[in-house]
Amino acid sequence: MAPSLLRKVQVWLLKAVAGVFLLLCRLFAPRKPALAGKKLPPAEDPLLLLSATQLAKKIRRKEVSSVEVVQAYIDRIQQVNPLVNAVIKDRFAAALQEAAQVDKLIEEETGGEEVLEDRLPLLGVPLSVKESFALQGMPHTSGLVSRRGVVATVDAPPVALLKRAGAIPVGVTNTSELCMWCESHNRLNGITNNPYDLERIAGGSSGGEGSILGAAGAVIGIGSDIGGSIRMPSFFNGIFGHKTTPNVVSSENQYPPTSGRQNEYISTGPMCRYAEDLLPMLKIMAGPNVHMLSLNTKVDLKKLKFFTIPHDGGSPLTYPVSKELMDIQRKVVERLELDLGIKVQEVRFPELQYSFQIWNTYMGLSDKDGKPPMPFSSLMGEPGRPAWPLWELLKWMVGKSEHTMAAIGLGLAEMTRSSKPLTFITEKKEKLQKEVDELLGTDAVILYPSHTRVAPKHHHPLFRPFDFSYTGIFNILALPVTQCPLGLGEEGLPLGVQVVGGKLQDHLTLAVALYLEKTFGGWRDPGAN
Template sequence: MALTRLEKAQVWLTKAAMGVFYMLFRLLSPRGAEESLKRKLPPVINPLLVVSATQLARKIRRKEVSSVEVVRAYIDRIQEVNPFLNAVTKDRFDAALQEATQVDKLIEEETGGEEVLEDRLPLLGVPLSVKESFALQGMPLTLGLVSRKGVVATVDAAPVAQLKRAGAIPMGVTNTSELCMWWESNNHLHGITNNPYDLERIPGGSSGGEGSILAGAGAVIGIGSDIGGSIRMPCFFNGIFGHKTTPGVVSIENHYPACSGRQEEYCSGGPMCRYAEDLLPMLRIMAGPNAHMLSLDTKVDLKKLRFFTIPHDGGSAATYPVSKELIEIQRKVVERLEADLGVNVQEVRFPELRYGFQIWDTYMGLPDKEGKPPQQFAELMGEPGQPAWPVWELLKWMMGKSEHTLAAIGLGLMEMVRVTKPSAFLMQQKEKLQKEMDELLGTDGVFLYPSHPRVAPKHHHPFFRLSDCAYTAIINTLGLPVTQCPLGLGEEGLPLGVQVGAGKLQDHLTLEVALYLEKTFGGWRDPGAN
C-alpha cells in the first residue's frame, strides 16, 4: 500500500505553496537588508568565555574567579555580539549582577567546604540563557507575537526553576520563531536572528536565539524545547550540543504554546550548550524529580554498545537529498568509532523514514485520549484575542499590514486544507518503524542519523525546504532520546554535525557518545576566529 493520490497531492501542494510564499517574500520585502549583514562576529578574547559551565562552577566554588567576574564577562560578550545576532531579546543584567554578588558572599561564608556547595548548588554562579517560550519570572513571554507584547511571566517554568535552584544565574531570554512553530527564528515583535558563522544564514528554530547566542559565546549553557527539532536544528546550524530528552522526563509545565492533542508525547525540554560535559549535569538538574527515570549515574563503556548508522531517509520526495559533505562526515564518524573502539558499526535503512515528515505532521494533529483535537494554529496566532483568519492575514501581509510572519500565515493556511482523517497508511508506517527501531536499539543500541539534509541555509530559504525538518521530527514521533553533536566546520565554514539516538530512557548512552565525539572532532569552534 502507498500514499493515496490525495496525500501525494498534499505533499506537492505544501512544497509549491511555500515556494510561492518565498517568491512573494522576495518580491514584496524591502531591499538592502543583506548589505547590513556583511559583517563578521568579533573573536572571543576573554578566557572565561571558553570554559565549560562545569569548570566555571568549580572555579567559582574554589574562589579562583568570582561569579561577578564571570557574569560581567558574559554581559560584555552579549553586548558585543548581540547587535550582530539579535539573539537576546530582553536582558536582566542588573539582577544577574546582584545575584552574582550574593553568590560570592555565600561562598565566603560557607563553612561546609567545596563538596557541600557542589552537592547542593552544582551550577552556583554560572550564567544561563533561557529560550523565551519558557516562563522566566519577570521576563517577557511573548512567543514573538505582537499581540502578546507586554506579557510577562509571573512564575518560572519547572526546568528554569530547577536550574536556578542549582545556582545558575539567568542573563535574559532569547528569540524564537513566531509561536515556536517554524525552523527560522523570525517574528515581527523581535525581528530576525542571525547565525554567528554567517550572518546571512539562519540559526534555526524555534530555539534559534539560544543556538545563536551560545555559539557566539554570549552564553555557556541554555535551555530549549523540541517538538520537531527545535533544539537539534539550532544546535546543528550553530555548531553546539543539544539534547532532546526522552519525553515525559523534563517538565514542560509553563512552556508556551502549551501542548494539546497528543503533542505532549512528542515534546521535550532539554539542555543546549557549547561543551559536552555540561549535558549530563544539566539534564540531571532539569529532570528534577523525574531524574530517577534515567540511568544518568550508570557508567557507560562505549566498546560494549551496538552502533548503527542510517545515512539518509531513503530518498523522500518531501526532503532534499543529504549533502555530500554531511554524508562524508557521518562516514568519518563511523570510521573513527570502528578504529578507536574496535566496534562494528552496522549500516541500516528503514523505508518508512521516507514518510518522516508526513508521519510527524499526522501525529501532531491527532486528538488526545478524550478525543479533543489540538488547538488550532490560527487560534494561537490571535492570542489573547480572537483567532486569526490566515487568508485575510495573507492579504494584509501583501500590503505590509500584517503583524504575522509569512511563515506563520503559511502554516495557518495549510492547516485550513489539512485532511481531518489521519491516513491509515501513514499510521501503519509509523507503527512499523516504531517496532523496528525499538527492537533494534534495546537498551544498548546507538544510531547515527543526519541532523538535517544541508548546513545552515540562508535567511528565508526554509520556505523552499519546508519538509527538511523531517530528519529531526520523525525522532520526536518515535519518542527516542537524541543528542545533536557538532563535527567541525564544512566547505563554507559552516558547522557540520550528526544526531546520536538511542532507545527510550537510554539518554545516558547518547550523552557519553557526545563526549567521545567532542574529544575526537573538536566540538564547538569560535565563529569569530574563522
C-alpha cells in the first residue's frame, strides 16, 4: 500500500475513533454537579503572593517562620481544594512538624544566611508533588483503581533532591488515569477543575499540580511530560512549566514506568507560579547531571535568534489555532522586536502537519534490545491481567467500569497502531529533527502555540483527541521547552506560548520566561479576576 494511502487510512481510523468517543460521551457521560457561577476566593494572605525564592530568603532571615508559610498554604489548600479537587492526599501534620524543625535549625545555625542558602536553597518552602512520583508514605496509584492502597516506600530522585534542598511536601496531586490523557480525571480520585473556570479542564497528566499552583494553593511543584503533561496543565492554569531536555532529571520511581524507547521522550521538570523559581528548581532537580546544562551562563536576549511558528501547517487531525492564541503570539513577537531591537523571523515546517503520527509512531517503538513498550491495556489491568478495552467500553456504558472513557479509548486506539513504523513517517521525523536542530543550534529559540485553544470544558478533549500534538512533537524531538503564561483572554482564561530551545539549551528558554513574565505580567490570581 502506498504511504499516502496508508496515511489516509490511518487518519480515517483515528477520526472514526474520535467520532465514536463523541457519540458515546454525549449518550452516556455521567452528569456532574453544576459548578456554574462558583468562583475561587482571592489569595489574600501576602505570603501566598511571593515566589519560593523570596519565601526561602525571608525564612532564612527570620522575617517569617517556615511554620507560618506552610500554615498559609495549608489554609489556602483547605479553602480552594473543595472546588478544584487537585490535592488528593495531604500530609499537613507532618509538614508542620518539618517546618518547626526548619525554624529550630535556623535558630541554631551559626554559619549565617549564606551557608543556609548554599546548602538548603529551598529551606522551609512548601512543595506539591504529582502523585505519579513516589513520595514516601503517600499514595502512588496514578489514578488506577486496582492500585488503591499502594503507598510509596521511597522518594523519586527529584523529589528526594528537592526535600534535601529544604522543601517541605504538603501533599500529592491528581493525574489522568495512568498519566496518559490531557484531562486529570480517574475513577479513584475524581476530576480536577480549572481554577479560572471550574467547568473547564486543568489539563493532564500533571493537572492536579497545574490546578493547585494556579489556585495559589502551592508555590512550586513537580511534573512529568511525555506528550505535554507539564506544558498543557501549565498553559491551562496560567503558570510556568519547564519540559527539561530528556535524561537530565531522573524519571525513576514514577508510575507508570517507561518502556520501549519512551525513556528517550519523557522529561521531569519544575512547575511554578513565578519564573524566577524555574532555574533554582532545575539546578536542584538535575542533581548529578546538572553539569549537562549551562544553568549558570548569563543570557543576553539581544544576542539570541528568535523564530516564530504560527501553527502546525494545517493538520487534518487538529483544530486550527484560535485567533486569540495567534494574536497573543503575534504580540510577543512585536514586543520582542520593540524591546530588544531584533527581528523575529517566521518559519514553517510542513512536517509539523504529521506531529501526531510522529508522536504515536515513536511512542510505540521497541528499545535497542527489540523489546516493545508495555501495552496500555496491560497497564490498565495492573497488577492483574491486561484489560480488554472492548469489554471495558461495554461496562462503561452501564456505569460498571473502573476506567475512564479516555483510558478505554486509548486502549482501543492502541489496537489500530501498526507494529511496524511507516517509513513515510520516520522520514518526516528525521527531516524535521534535522531542520529544527540546525535552526536552533545553541543560540536560538522558537515560539510555538501551546495548544489550539484555551482550556476546554470538561471531557471535550475526547471530541478532538489529537490537539496535544502541539506539545507532543517536542518530546519526540527531545528539545527543552518552557511554557509561559501571557495574561488572560476573552473568557478570562489563561493565554500562553511555548518557548523551544536546542538540546541542552534549557537556560535560554528559562531566560526568555523571565522576560515574558516581566513583560506580560505572569500568573494572575483567578480569585481576583
